[in-house]
Amino acid sequence: MSEPAPREANPKLFEALKGSRIRDENLNRLGKRLVYQVHILLKTAHIHLAGNAALALPSERLVKTVEEILEWRGAAHLHHEGDHLYLDDLRLKMDLEGYIGFTEVIDNFRRREIGSVRFLDDVSPQEVIEFAHLWMTTSTADTLQALLSARGVQHISIEPP
Numbered sequence: 001m002s003e004p005a006p007r008e009a010n011p012k013l014f015e016a017l018k019g020s021r022i023r024d025e026n027l028n029r030l031g032k033r034l035v036y037q038v039h040i041l042l043k044t045a046h047i048h049l050a051g052n053a054a055l056a057l058p059s060e061r062l063v064k065t066v067e068e069i070l071e072w073r074g075a076a077h078l079h080h081e082g083d084h085l086y087l088d089d090l091r092l093k094m095d096l097e098g099y100i101g102f103t104e105v106i107d108n109f110r111r112r113e114i115g116s117v118r119f120l121d122d123v124s125p126q127e128v129i130e131f132a133h134l135w136m137t138t139s140t141a142d143t144l145q146a147l148l149s150a151r152g153v154q155h156i157s158i159e160p161p
Contacts, residue, residue, distance in 0.1 A: 023072070024090065030069050031087030032098050034078060037062040038117070039101035042108065045132035055132070059125035066119040079116030079159075080109050114141045115161035123155035131156045 041058040048054045069076040069087065077088045085092045085102060094102045109115070112135070130153050138144040141160040148156060 027069075027072060027087060027090050028093055030065060030072065031078070031085070031090060031092040032095075033065050034062070034069065034076065034087065035085055035092065035105055036098060036101050037065050038078070039105050041128065041132045042105075042135060045129070045136050055129050056125065059128040059132070062119075062128050063123055063125050066123055069119075070121055076119040077116060078118075080106050108135075112139055112141065112144065113160055114144070114158055116159045118157045118159070120155040120157070127153045127155055 037058065041055070041062055044055055044058050066076045073088060075088055077086075079086050083106065085094075085106060092102075130151055131148060134144055134147045134151070134153075138147060141158045145158040148158065
């Protein structure tokens, strides 16, 4: 699947804040929120069938978070290395509040042999819900990516470690 180019972040704002504590803190906050939203979505998908209204709010919140990240960063690429999660090249700082979500997302990545999930511009709540249900039923990154492509999910890509 050819990947669309990531949306350009606001260049003046992004460049003005490059290397600043404000920028890194904001991206860390958004990255932690993304991890939390992915965690909630996957937990909800584990309990509810596709089409259940309970998935609407978690999927909409995840899409909103992705949109905010894209405004700041230009890409929403969540990946893990060892016991750490990264939003692109920014290592996300785990805190006590998000500990369970972080560890469960990392464990899910490892069990399914997934290195990263990339949310692209224009991802929809429907694609996010499809992603969550396929995540629950597949075991590897290659299988998941093939199923996403077959189901027409174009704005989420999965990569192996």
